[in-house]
Amino acid sequence: MLTAANNGLARSPTHFSGITMPVEIIPARPAHASDIARILFHAFGKISAEHGFPSDVDSLELGGMIAQLVTTRPDFTGFVAIDNGHVIGSNFIMLADEVGGIGPITIDPAHQGRQVGRRLMQAVIDAARAKGFQRLGLLQDSFNTRSLSLYASLGFTVREPAALIDIVPAEDIDPGIRPLTADDLDAADALCVRLQKFSRRNETRAAIDGGFGPLAKLRNGKLCGYLIPGIFGHANAESIADLVALLRNAAAHGGSATKSLIPLRNGDLFRALLTARCRVVKVMNQMTLGDYTPPTGTWLPSIEY
Numbered sequence: 291m292l293t294a295a296n297n298g299l300a301r302s303p304t305h306f307s308g309i310t311m312p313v314e315i316i317p318a319r320p321a322h323a324s325d326i327a328r329i330l331f332h333a334f335g336k337i338s339a340e341h342g343f344p345s346d347v348d349s350l351e352l353g354g355m356i357a358q359l360v361t362t363r364p365d366f367t368g369f370v371a372i373d374n375g376h377v378i379g380s381n382f383i384m385l386a387d388e389v390g391g392i393g394p395i396t397i398d399p400a401h402q403g404r405q406v407g408r409r410l411m412q413a414v415i416d417a418a419r420a421k422g423f424q425r426l427g428l429l430q431d432s433f434n435t436r437s438l439s440l441y442a443s444l445g446f447t448v449r450e451p452a453a454l455i456d457i458v459p460a461e462d463i464d465p466g467i468r469p470l471t472a473d474d475l476d477a478a479d480a481l482c483v484r485l486q487k488f489s490r491r492n493e494t495r496a497a498i499d500g501g502f503g504p505l506a507k508l509r510n511g512k513l514c515g516y517l518i519p520g521i522f523g524h525a526n527a528e529s530i531a532d533l534v535a536l537l538r539n540a541a542a543h544g545g546s547a548t549k550s551l552i553p554l555r556n557g558d559l560f561r562a563l564l565t566a567r568c569r570v571v572k573v574m575n576q577m578t579l580g581d582y583t584p585p586t587g588t589w590l591p592s593i594e595y
């Protein structure tokens with residue numbers, strides 16, 4: 291019998307016609323997108339339903355959009371796990387700026403608990419390290435004891451609880467808010483480095499170029515805050531009032547802009563949003579691996595980091 295023992299690929303074998311086949315980890319390609327989309331939909335749907343929460347990937351169509359994005363954008367690196375020729379899981383890392391942002395990771399529910407997730411996590415960590423990235427980050431659902439334990443066992447530390455919040459749209463448009471443009475990049479990134487302690491310049495430029503609806507808030511002609519809306523975005527602002535105005539003006543456009551991740555240790559920001567009747571959907575943990583300097587001031591993470 292052919293066995294894959296001790297060849298480095300043999301940690302999650304499958305038995306097939308009497309032959310023990312290792313699960314292979316290979317680079318993700320656009321041709322894998324439909325399998326990745328299906329697993330994103332089913333894996334997030336199952337774990338969320340088990341805990342009574344809405345799924346982050348609530349349709350196959352959304353799964354398809356995410357899979358297409360992460361398998362085609364040059365700033366994403368990804369891997370799929372192949373079992374007997376079938377994709378059974380995937381994981382991605384965004385390597386756009388100074389911090390690598392991990393996710394989404396999903397394993398086909400029929401294959402969970404076989405250390406495939408651990409191997410896919412190690413694959414993106416190794417890929418990031420090979421490119422010289424010292425800081426990695428991710429956000430995980432606090433109800434997900436398996437992912438929490440997996441990431442912690444790989445060296446990640448919980449840094450910040452963050453609530454996914456439904457933002458109530460502003461009733462009046464703030465005249466100090468306008469679309470963020472390439473001309474704002476220097477000021478926006480200086481604010482990001484001051485508050486979050488690292489640059490997100492490439493990510494912010496991609497949001498401007500990609501038409502993701504980023505907004506700038508100005509006071510006396512100077513940028514005092516910016517927001518890339520939705521959970522894939524992030525924000526930095528001089529004050530809580532500036533950030534709340536940005537969030538609520540963005541939410542007036544509807545769609546993904548109505549959801550945001552709020553760092554819960556910023557109690558005044560959380561209370562300002564509760565006062566505006568915003569609703570908490572669930573709580574997540576921001577976790578990091580490697581160098582970490584705590585952020586200061588008024589900022590928002592993305593679902594990546």
Ligand SMILES: CC(C)(COP(=O)(O)OP(=O)(O)OC[C@H]1O[C@@H](n2cnc3c(N)ncnc32)[C@H](O)[C@@H]1OP(=O)(O)O)[C@@H](O)C(=O)NCCC(=O)NCCS
Nearest residue numbers: 333395396397402403404405406407408430435436437439
């Ligand atoms: C989370 C997920 C990616 C993990 O992948 P997986 O292949 O199922 O997990 P693995 O078998 O590689 O590793 C799980 C580890 O957590 C450990 N673990 C699981 N539940 C645990 C618990 N309650 N307490 C402590 N450790 C736990 C396991 O023992 C295992 O560690 P080991 O390798 O030392 O035995 C996968 O289950 C999944 O796709 N879940 C649904 C989607 C999702 O939640 N994605 C992550 C979003 S943050």
